[in-house]
Amino acid sequence: MQIAIVALEGSLLSAISGLADMFWICNQASRNPPPGVVTALAGSPGPLFHTRIVSADAQPLRDTQGRWIPVDGAFDAETAYDAILIAGMALGPDGQPPHSAAHAQAARWLSSRHQTGVLIGGACAGTFVLGQAGLLDRRRCTTTWWLHHVFKQRFPAACHVWGSALEEQDGIITTGGPLSWVDLALHVIRRLAGPELARLAADISVADSLPLPQLLYAPRGFVNTANPLLLQAEQIIRHAHPGMTAEALAQALHLSERTLHRRLKQLTGESPKAFITRVRIETACVLLATPGISIKQVAGQCGYGDETAFRRAFIQAMCLTPVDYRRRIQSHQQ
Structure with a gap:
């Protein structure tokens, strides 16, 4: 299964690397589960997931702290992805998620790929790119609790669910919080490879297999x-x-x-x-x-x-x- 991870200027390097690592953990677990773990997934002949980090022009770019984000390719219509994911990024000087030409290009690409049946996911401020693409209009969605008011103003047609940790409707997944890429990755694994592998990946990562609501933190x-x-x-x-x-x-x-x-x-x-x-x-x-x-x-x-x-x-x-x-x-x- 092919997973694209979107990188934009100001993206969180930890989230991009973390998403890639979570799918790598799944591959390891499916081929060689920990001692004492009995699973029908053991002995998988090859990796289940292949991840690619993609940017608008296939060039590496800077994260929010100025470090380089490695990139494997560009947005394209030829590669058959099963899921495309976009995680958190730095806010602009006005305290809101940025809205640049690259973000607009990413939004158009996500919209076109969703029309072909690709699963689309956004975490934290990445949900704003999904909103910019029109993918959240009349769909249940969530974002980071402290961006709730800005989100409502920018995307009034979205059906925002206050305090929810994760929402999915019509193949569009949204999660809240800078670290909610963990919830996003586990949900995508559950959707594409089944609950057993998602649960095993969560156990190995020492993470909650099902996210707790943001109401705990807001x-x-x-x-x-x-x-x-x-x-x-x-x-x-x-x-x-x-x-x-x-x-x-x-x-x-x-x-x-x-x-x-x-x-x-x-x-x-x-x-x-x-x-x-x-x-x-x-x-x-x-x-x-x-x-x-x-x-x-x-x-x-x-x-x-x-x-x-x-x-x-x-x-x-x-x-x-x-x-x-x-x-x-x-x-x-x-």
């Missing part, structure tokens, strides 16, 4: 700072009694339910019910970092009259139980 309430309506709605939910409904929230905001649904979809991509749940879970994350408060007390203060319902909602949002989340936070605070 400041609580970050997405709501973009609009006064969101901030007002957040405060209402935080101080509401258990049983807050979309109807009650709309009334408190002096809006119709239909208007509230439309505004939230425009601003966050969420339904009122999903918005209420997210605010409650974000509140729970803050409370769980407070010593001495029980899970039952956290549930009650977040608007859940039933502790079981709270645990279920928390696990669905955070991919961790409240107890596991508390342990994780406590270990980071030490």
Whole structure:
């Protein structure tokens, strides 16, 4: 299987090299798994993946720290790739991902290759190139949490999923975070070679085989700072009694339910019910970092009259139980 890794001026050398290394690890694991590992992949006759680093003109270029990025070839229509991946890059002086002639050329190439059925993936600021190509329009996607507001402004037609670690729709994969190329690589391996090899590659790399949501890392309430309506709605939910409904929230905001649904979809991509749940879970994350408060007390203060319902909602949002989340936070605070 042929994998192209896109290099642009200012790309992160670690991400480009890391992507290539992850597929190399897969090749090693498929041919010679670690001792004690029983797998149907053992003894593969040759490498499963072949990676090429490509640039607009096939010339090496500088990374964000001025180091040379080696390049194997140029963007072309002749090579039959199974996947084309673009990782993070340095932000411009304005704090936004760059938008140059080379980025535009990469965007056009990605768009044309996707039309032939090639899997396209972007990590961190690389997702902006996918957006520039029009590949995210009306598709679920994600990007790094701290680029969320810029992303929404630049690509209003994209269906951005706040806090998600990885999204795929119609063969377009996006991940968030400068190191999320790990998640991107493992997902592509899973798609092209199956879950067993992806799991083995994750185990060898000592990485999570399935990414955790960015909600674990983003400041609580970050997405709501973009609009006064969101901030007002957040405060209402935080101080509401258990049983807050979309109807009650709309009334408190002096809006119709239909208007509230439309505004939230425009601003966050969420339904009122999903918005209420997210605010409650974000509140729970803050409370769980407070010593001495029980899970039952956290549930009650977040608007859940039933502790079981709270645990279920928390696990669905955070991919961790409240107890596991508390342990994780406590270990980071030490």
